[in-house]
Amino acid sequence: xxLKRPLILISNDDGYLAKGINELIDYLRPLGExxxxxxxxxxxxxxxxxxxxxxVHYDLVRKDVGLSIxxxxxxxxxxxxxxxxxxxxxxxxxxxxSGINHGDNSAxxxxxxxxxxxxxxxxxxxxxxxGFSICSHNxxxxxxxxxxFIFKIVDEILKKGLPMQTCLNVNFPNxxxxxxxxCTQARGYWTQEWESCPRKGDENYFWLTGTFIxxxxxxxxxxxxxLHHNYAAITPIQIDLTGYKFMNELNSWFx
Amino acid sequence: xxLKRPLILISNDDGYLAKGINELIDYLRPLGExxxxxxxxxxxxxxxxxxxxxxVHYDLVRKDVGLSIxxxxxxxxxxxxxxxxxxxxxxxxxxxxSGINHGDNSAxxxxxxxxxxxxxxxxxxxxxxxGFSICSHNxxxxxxxxxxFIFKIVDEILKKGLPMQTCLNVNFPNxxxxxxxxCTQARGYWTQEWESCPRKGDENYFWLTGTFIxxxxxxxxxxxxxLHHNYAAITPIQIDLTGYKFMNELNSWFx
Numbered sequence: 001x002x003l004k005r006p007l008i009l010i011s012n013d014d015g016y017l018a019k020g021i022n023e024l025i026d027y028l029r030p031l032g033e034x035x036x037x038x039x040x041x042x043x044x045x046x047x048x049x050x051x052x053x054x055x056v057h058y059d060l061v062r063k064d065v066g067l068s069i070x071x072x073x074x075x076x077x078x079x080x081x082x083x084x085x086x087x088x089x090x091x092x093x094x095x096x097x098s099g100i101n102h103g104d105n106s107a108x109x110x111x112x113x114x115x116x117x118x119x120x121x122x123x124x125x126x127x128x129x130x131g132f133s134i135c136s137h138n139x140x141x142x143x144x145x146x147x148x149f150i151f152k153i154v155d156e157i158l159k160k161g162l163p164m165q166t167c168l169n170v171n172f173p174n175x176x177x178x179x180x181x182x183c184t185q186a187r188g189y190w191t192q193e194w195e196s197c198p199r200k201g202d203e204n205y206f207w208l209t210g211t212f213i214x215x216x217x218x219x220x221x222x223x224x225x226x227l228h229h230n231y232a233a234i235t236p237i238q239i240d241l242t243g244y245k246f247m248n249e250l251n252s253w254f255x
Numbered sequence: 256x257x258l259k260r261p262l263i264l265i266s267n268d269d270g271y272l273a274k275g276i277n278e279l280i281d282y283l284r285p286l287g288e289x290x291x292x293x294x295x296x297x298x299x300x301x302x303x304x305x306x307x308x309x310x311v312h313y314d315l316v317r318k319d320v321g322l323s324i325x326x327x328x329x330x331x332x333x334x335x336x337x338x339x340x341x342x343x344x345x346x347x348x349x350x351x352x353s354g355i356n357h358g359d360n361s362a363x364x365x366x367x368x369x370x371x372x373x374x375x376x377x378x379x380x381x382x383x384x385x386g387f388s389i390c391s392h393n394x395x396x397x398x399x400x401x402x403x404f405i406f407k408i409v410d411e412i413l414k415k416g417l418p419m420q421t422c423l424n425v426n427f428p429n430x431x432x433x434x435x436x437x438c439t440q441a442r443g444y445w446t447q448e449w450e451s452c453p454r455k456g457d458e459n460y461f462w463l464t465g466t467f468i469x470x471x472x473x474x475x476x477x478x479x480x481x482l483h484h485n486y487a488a489i490t491p492i493q494i495d496l497t498g499y500k501f502m503n504e505l506n507s508w509f510x
Contacts, residue, residue: 042308044307044308045304045305045306045307046302046304047301047302047303047304047305047332047372048302048303048366048367049300049301049302049304049330049367049369050300050302050367050463051300051463052299052300052463053297053299055452055454055460055461055462056449056460056461056462056463057457057459057460057461058459059459075304077302077367078463081445081448081449081463082449082461085448085449085461086449086459086461108379108494110496111303111375111379111494111496112303112304112305112332114304117302120366124363124366124444125444126444152509156508160508162501163498163500163501163504165442166498166500166501168505179509180509182502182505182506182509184495184497184499184502185495185496185497187420187495189379189380189381190336193336193340194311194336194337194340194341197310199310202312204312204313204314204341205310205311205312206310206311206312206337206340206341207310207311208305208306208307208311208333208336234505235497235498236497236498236499236501236502236505237496237497237498238496238497238498239363239366239496240439240440240442241365241366241440241492241493241494241496242439242440242490242491242492242493243418243421243490243491243492243493244439244491245418245421246417246418246421246491247437247439247491249418250423250437250489250491251437253411253415254407254434254435254437
């Protein structure tokens with residue numbers, strides 16, 4: 001009897017050539033058959049964007065035993081949607097894994113994260129999904145200390161699944177990892193977000209940049225606290241955004 | 256004594272020329288000073304995407320008493336971020352209003368919505384924020400039946416504010432509106448999402464399309480039910496995505 005290996009769909013927002021996704025592929029090959037469908041170039045900050053104004057194209061880049069790699073002209077979310085519909089041809093992945101992102105996606109930044117765009121799209125399709133990010137934008141950052149944690153988390157998900165409408169956002173510190181903390185999404189905000197870059201006398205050009213300010217940096221339950229104290233931060237993310245607590249009061253506005 | 260009028264920041268994802276945003280401007284002018292910062296062209300499906308790989312540019316299009324309109328080369332989220340930092344020069348809007356979107360943003364589609372990208376960015380900045388959408392993609396759709404509802408909702412928010420980390424997603428049916436229902440975000444999923452559009456023999460080109468399938472169409476609490484029964488659907492949306500219910504079980508994985 002042949003044991004069917006788990007089908008693992010991998011994507012990211014840094015593009016299929018990024019070091020992070022290639023390390024992730026290496027780490028996860030022992031766990032199953034891997035199909036990679038990732039953007040053809042960097043798509044940082046894509047959030048859950050989809051492409052509606054032009055066609056999306058994909059291409060096979062590499063085919064090996066238990067590993068296929070495709071690049072795609074769309075957003076991270078497009079990659080998931082397109083692979084489910086075309087490349088996987090109706091086969092449902094046992095898990096969708098995103099990353100490893102160069103740069104953390106902790107706190108409220110999950111909203112703008114293409115890494116988490118992959119994960120949320122997987123979750124919307126009732127597929128257990130997890131995203132991994134590291135607190136470094138260095139394209140050649142050393143990921144090796146994250147390997148046992150990624151292996152453990154993906155292995156647990158493959159064994160136990162995840163609750164409906166819930167996915168995972170995992171962020172790693174850039175050096176020594178003391179352990180894993182299950183966290184809440186920290187609050188915070190960006191300041192000094194734009195840098196002027198005038199062009200031919202036109203002062204209205206700006207680069208997005210900025211500094212993230214923690215709003216509750218002493219709260220030991222948050223992902224930001226965990227990262228600042230060298231823990232891997234795992235935050236369960238729900239795709240039902242309904243603000244249930246406000247429904248009664250809101251109802252009273254229209255009585 | 257001069258009464259200070261509320262400052263109302265308006266954006267959308269259909270671009271500053273869309274009928275929906277221009278109707279919205281007309282409806283809200285009696286309520287305060289209006290600053291519009293909207294994409295220079297259609298940006299549907301932008302979600303909470305931000306622009307990090309190129310500069311973003313803005314231009315004044317029109318200046319009138321109590322009304323300024325700017326177009327911006329960025330995403331809907333960029334429009335909010337850039338206007339807070341540059342155009343408004345530190346003035347905090349009393350409310351951010353997005354839409355009126357041509358096409359509904361009910362159910363789980365809030366994740367991919369540029370209309371709601373504006374609203375979520377406002378909420379992340381602690382500004383009361385609301386998005387309006389109508390169940391029609393017709394660029395010349397008649398919005399007039401939505402006017403009293405929009406006026407009432409914006410007026411209520413200006414008077415009462417919104418709870419921290421909570422914003423509103425309002426969707427209108429395309430014809431008669433029986434009343435307002437405060438709703439939950441319906442579950443559902445897309446099928447038949449891609450349409451092949453081969454080019455010069457290459458079969459790997461696809462257009463995003465698809466049909467949304469309701470997962471709980473008999474649930475009278477949901478926004479989809481309300482819309483199907485000709486009610487305006489108001490769904491409170493929270494920006495804290497933490498899946499609190501799964502935290503204990505997840506913790507047990509790592510004991």
